Structures are given as structure tokens and as C-alpha cells.
Amino acid sequence: MSEVFSPEWMSGFMNAWNAEPELVGPLEKISFNSTIGYGFVDEDTPRGVLVVEGGKAVSAGAYNGEELNWDLRAAPDHWQKWMTKPPGMMALGMAYTSGKLKFKVGDYAAMIKDPRMAGPFIKSFAAMGNA
Numbered sequence: 001m002s003e004v005f006s007p008e009w010m011s012g013f014m015n016a017w018n019a020e021p022e023l024v025g026p027l028e029k030i031s032f033n034s035t036i037g038y039g040f041v042d043e044d045t046p047r048g049v050l051v052v053e054g055g056k057a058v059s060a061g062a063y064n065g066e067e068l069n070w071d072l073r074a075a076p077d078h079w080q081k082w083m084t085k086p087p088g089m090m091a092l093g094m095a096y097t098s099g100k101l102k103f104k105v106g107d108y109a110a111m112i113k114d115p116r117m118a119g120p121f122i123k124s125f126a127a128m129g130n131a
Contacts, residue, residue, distance in 0.1 A: 004079055005038050005047035007061045013131035014050060014060035020130075023123040027055030030116050037063055037071040040079075041102055046071055055120075070106035079128075086125035089118065 003009060017023055032055050037046030049066055051059040074082075078100050087095065089112075095101040096108050111117045 004076065004083075007048070009131055010038075010048040010050060010060035010062070013048075013128055014057040016127040016130035017050070017052075017057040017124065020123055020127045023120045023127055024055045026116060026120050027052065029055070031055075032117070032120075034069040035066050037066075037068045037105070039063070039071070039073050041073045041075055043073075046073070046104075068105045071104035072106075073102040073104055074100055082125050083129040083131075086122070086129060089122060092122065092125075 032052060034052045036050045036052065038048045038050070039046030045065075046063045046068070049061065049063045049068070050057050051066075074095070078095070082095075092101065093112065096103075096112075101108075111121060
């Protein structure tokens with residue numbers, strides 16, 4: 001298995017994202033476009049980036065200074081835990097409020113209150129587990 005958030009891993013994540021109809025379908029309906037960074041809390045920049053257009057991931061790889069709509073950070077052991085056993089809505093809320101999941105860019109509160117985005121966000125963790 002490739003190192004989490006490495007270019008190879010991000011490519012696998014992109015494929016897993018696109019293979020998940022409960023992720024792509026709802027985001028396609030709302031014309032979701034975003035550049036999403038993923039990384040670790042103790043680092044200045046994210047390690048990986050995923051570009052989503054119309055709900056579908058169109059590119060993925062190493063972060064190269066792209067302007068981000070979302071920048072999600074957590075400790076490596078938390079990422080691993082969530083990839084092994086994807087969290088539900090309650091667990092994600094607790095991870096956010098306890099600081100285990102940080103949004104350096106993006107509005108978690110607004111996103112989680114919008115069911116059109118909250119469900120797919122939860123599904124993205126399952127896709128990570130399949131990367």
C-alpha cells in the first residue's frame with residue numbers, strides 16, 4: 001500500500017471516489033466543484049490534493065500550491081482509524097469539536113448542516129479506505 005496522501009495513494013483515492021455512486025451522484029446533482037487538500041495537522045501544507053468537478057474527481061496528486069476550497073487535517077493515526085472504520089455523522093462531529101479533524105480551509109459547520117454535502121462527506125472516508 002502506498003503512503004497515505006502520496007501521489008500514488010491520491011490517484012487510488014480518486015479512483016475510489018469515482019467508483020462510489022453515493023458520493024459522486026449527490027455531488028453531481030449540486031454541481032459540486034472543489035479543490036480539496038488532505039494532510040497532517042503538524043505540517044504547513046497539505047500533502048495531497050483532489051480536484052472535483054461536477055461531483056467527479058478529475059485529478060489527484062501531490063499538493064503544489066493550488067488554491068484550496070477545503071483543507072482537511074488530522075494526525076496520521078486518526079486518518080488511519082477513519083480509513084479502516086469510516087466514521088458516521090456523530091463521530092465526525094466529535095472529531096471536529098475535539099480538534100482531531102481540522103479544517104484549515106473550508107466551513108465545516110456550513111457543510112455538515114447541508115444534507116446534500118454531509119452525506120457525501122461521510123462517504124468520502126469510505127472511499128479513502130478503498131484507495
